[in-house]
Amino acid sequence: MAGEDHEPATEAAPTAEETFALVGNEVRAGILRTLSDARGGEGSPPSLSFSELRSRVDADVRSSQFNYHLQQLVGQFVEKRADGNAQLVEDVVDREDGGYALRPEGTMLTRTIRARTTGDESVDRLAVDLDCYHCGTPVEATYRNSIFKMQCPDCEYLYEYDLVPPGVLDDDERTLLSQVGEHQRHVRLSFARGACPLCGNAVGVRFVPPSDTGYPRPDLREACINRACDHCGHRNYLRVGEALLRDPALISFCHERGLDVTTTPIWELEFAATDRFTTVRSTDPWEVALCVSLDGVSASGAERSSADRSSGRGPREGDALELVVDEDLSVVERDDP
Ligand SMILES: [Zn+2]
Ligand SMILES: [Zn+2]
Numbered sequence: 001m002a003g004e005d006h007e008p009a010t011e012a013a014p015t016a017e018e019t020f021a022l023v024g025n026e027v028r029a030g031i032l033r034t035l036s037d038a039r040g041g042e043g044s045p046p047s048l049s050f051s052e053l054r055s056r057v058d059a060d061v062r063s064s065q066f067n068y069h070l071q072q073l074v075g076q077f078v079e080k081r082a083d084g085n086a087q088l089v090e091d092v093v094d095r096e097d098g099g100y101a102l103r104p105e106g107t108m109l110t111r112t113i114r115a116r117t118t119g120d121e122s123v124d125r126l127a128v129d130l131d132c133y134h135c136g137t138p139v140e141a142t143y144r145n146s147i148f149k150m151q152c153p154d155c156e157y158l159y160e161y162d163l164v165p166p167g168v169l170d171d172d173e174r175t176l177l178s179q180v181g182e183h184q185r186h187v188r189l190s191f192a193r194g195a196c197p198l199c200g201n202a203v204g205v206r207f208v209p210p211s212d213t214g215y216p217r218p219d220l221r222e223a224c225i226n227r228a229c230d231h232c233g234h235r236n237y238l239r240v241g242e243a244l245l246r247d248p249a250l251i252s253f254c255h256e257r258g259l260d261v262t263t264t265p266i267w268e269l270e271f272a273a274t275d276r277f278t279t280v281r282s283t284d285p286w287e288v289a290l291c292v293s294l295d296g297v298s299a300s301g302a303e304r305s306s307a308d309r310s311s312g313r314g315p316r317e318g319d320a321l322e323l324v325v326d327e328d329l330s331v332v333e334r335d336d337p
Helices: 016-023 026-039 050-057 063-073 104-116 173-193 240-246 248-256 306-311
Strands: 078-081 099-102 123-126 140-144 147-151 158-163 206-208 224-228 235-238 278-283 286-293 320-326 331-335
Touching (some): 026 050, 026 063, 026 099, 050 063, 158 173, 173 235, 173 240, 235 240, 240 248, 240 286, 248 320
Antiparallel strands (some): 123 140, 278 286, 286 320, 320 331
């Protein structure tokens, strides 16, 4: 948050319960929404006069009641500007002067709500153009209730199952899938690097045996890496290959062989989308190896034979990069070709 001068000088920070209670009112929610709408996504938050704000919110309450609700928000989500400049005025001044605008906290709140607000949009049978790395069956994908799901209809291996904000939706399926791929890489890399993608808090790391998770076909998984945020509650299970997409040696190894892992959707990276290149060396403490080989294998694994697929493992010989991580996800071995 920018500068301490944005902090109310005399009030303690509200608890999460107080914050929920504060915005859980139709008039107050309308005020925040209206101030967010006024911004229009560009420039600094504009200020609206009391009368203009009341007119736009169009709440069926008296002026004094509207002012009561407005003042409940002032100091935490809304600021009163004396003359159009962004500054916090804690005392209620002549309400026809200056105007009201979102504070940074109000901007964050309204952006979060907008990003996660769903209609009833759902998309069935997205054309993923991916054959399952385990069994070769065309993989299916859907978007319903803000959940993007990508799963093999035959062996049931789950490639993706995640909350994805409806901002990814587009009439063009290729655009939609591209946006999902970008969003998922952003989230997974943030978790992989140890920063919660929602709140920035440092996230913990814990290896979990696949059979202890609710994932279907745990026999097709080697290790699940649970990264959880104890501040906002966001969490994710990473595959070892996903956790290592941040590794410069892996990025370089793939790039030198014509594969850009910084732009390719994770589901098209077999070593990241599956555990077929992952070997658990120890579980107490956890030590896990990832062997990436691109010999004769396209990014999507399309050139792999069905015999290769059914063998349960990717290529392990020749031109390969092996990375070994400990249970803190630190790379403890790097075996470059
Ligand atoms: Zn399958
Ligand atoms: Zn968080």
